[in-house]
Amino acid sequence: MTDTDLAQTARENADAVDTTAPIKMTARDVHVYYGATHAIKGVSIDIDMDHVTAFIGPSGCGKSTFLRTMNRMNDTIAAARVEGQITLDGEDIYAPSMDVVQLRARVGMVFQKPNPFPKSIYENVAYGPRIHGLAASKADMDQIVERSLKRAGLWEEVKDRLTDSGTAMSGGQQQRLCIARAIAVDPEVILMDEPCSALDPIATAKIEELIHELRGNYAIVIVTHNMQQAARVSQRTAFFHLGNLVEYGVTSDIFTNPREERTKDYITGRYG
Numbered sequence: 001m002t003d004t005d006l007a008q009t010a011r012e013n014a015d016a017v018d019t020t021a022p023i024k025m026t027a028r029d030v031h032v033y034y035g036a037t038h039a040i041k042g043v044s045i046d047i048d049m050d051h052v053t054a055f056i057g058p059s060g061c062g063k064s065t066f067l068r069t070m071n072r073m074n075d076t077i078a079a080a081r082v083e084g085q086i087t088l089d090g091e092d093i094y095a096p097s098m099d100v101v102q103l104r105a106r107v108g109m110v111f112q113k114p115n116p117f118p119k120s121i122y123e124n125v126a127y128g129p130r131i132h133g134l135a136a137s138k139a140d141m142d143q144i145v146e147r148s149l150k151r152a153g154l155w156e157e158v159k160d161r162l163t164d165s166g167t168a169m170s171g172g173q174q175q176r177l178c179i180a181r182a183i184a185v186d187p188e189v190i191l192m193d194e195p196c197s198a199l200d201p202i203a204t205a206k207i208e209e210l211i212h213e214l215r216g217n218y219a220i221v222i223v224t225h226n227m228q229q230a231a232r233v234s235q236r237t238a239f240f241h242l243g244n245l246v247e248y249g250v251t252s253d254i255f256t257n258p259r260e261e262r263t264k265d266y267i268t269g270r271y272g
């Protein structure tokens with residue numbers, strides 16, 4: 001794909017930008033340290049509801065680190081320290097009163113490598129709703145499982161083998177199962193950390209289509225190394241470099257008319 005194609009793809013996607021969408025999450029002057037390494041340097045950003053926001057930038061620039069601050073996954077890394085403020089619907093997610101288990105249900109995460117539990121397909125989806133008490137009966141749970149698998153575009157492929165192991169599926173199916181698992185607890189935000197990097201082009205296309213379909217109901221944030229993917233699936237793009245948020249805006253603007261020289265260099269493949 002040439003630069004012109006990239007710009008064209010981004011422009012086609014621009015129709016989906018809604019400037020009146022409410023802000024779902026905010027970050028203000030966020031810094032992250034791993035011991036002495038200063039990985040994120042004063043990032044401020046607003047994440048809109050009903051949009052897909054792509055985080056792009058060269059390897060090691062801090063995309064995954066920043067993504068993990070948004071549902072406190074960095075809490076699980078002993079050396080990581082987060083400063084600054086991140087809110088969800090105006091509420092500080094690092095406040096002592098914040099229930100981290102609830103937070104991670106509201107802000108779900110899909111990882112680079114599909115990681116289904118070594119349990120049945122049904123149980124993979126039912127697990128979250130069960131621990132959060134979202135189903136009052138077996139019939140309720142059956143409904144949640146079916147609805148989540150349908151939304152993840154997997155139902156037709158698995159409805160006759162719900163008791164098979166989730167780990168016995170193809171990589172692309174496993175990733176859609178992980179998306180179904182995230183959706184099952186009714187999240188408001190879905191964070192995706194390079195969700196297609198372990199998948200072949202056909203499975204990747206299916207996930208991209210799915211992201212497109214899910215967009216209207218969630219705030220979705222996707223880390224990607226693939227600029228064509230950012231242009232195809234996102235309405236907003238944030239470009240990170242050396243721990244800084246260099247530029248953030250409407251995807252078609254970032255790909256057609258970047259304000260910063262560093263963004264331009266990156267999207268035209270001059271480094272990264």
Ligand SMILES: Nc1ncnc2c1ncn2[C@@H]1O[C@H](COP(=O)(O)OP(=O)(O)OP(=O)(O)O)[C@@H](O)[C@H]1O
Pocket residue numbers: 034037039057058059060061062063064065066077079225
């Ligand atoms: N668990 C960790 N412990 C120590 N340093 C870390 C850890 N995770 C990331 N870092 C460092 O933080 C910086 C940002 O890394 P991060 O993985 O967030 O970047 P990235 O942009 O997502 O990279 P990539 O695109 O290669 O996945 C790097 O210097 C990295 O070495």
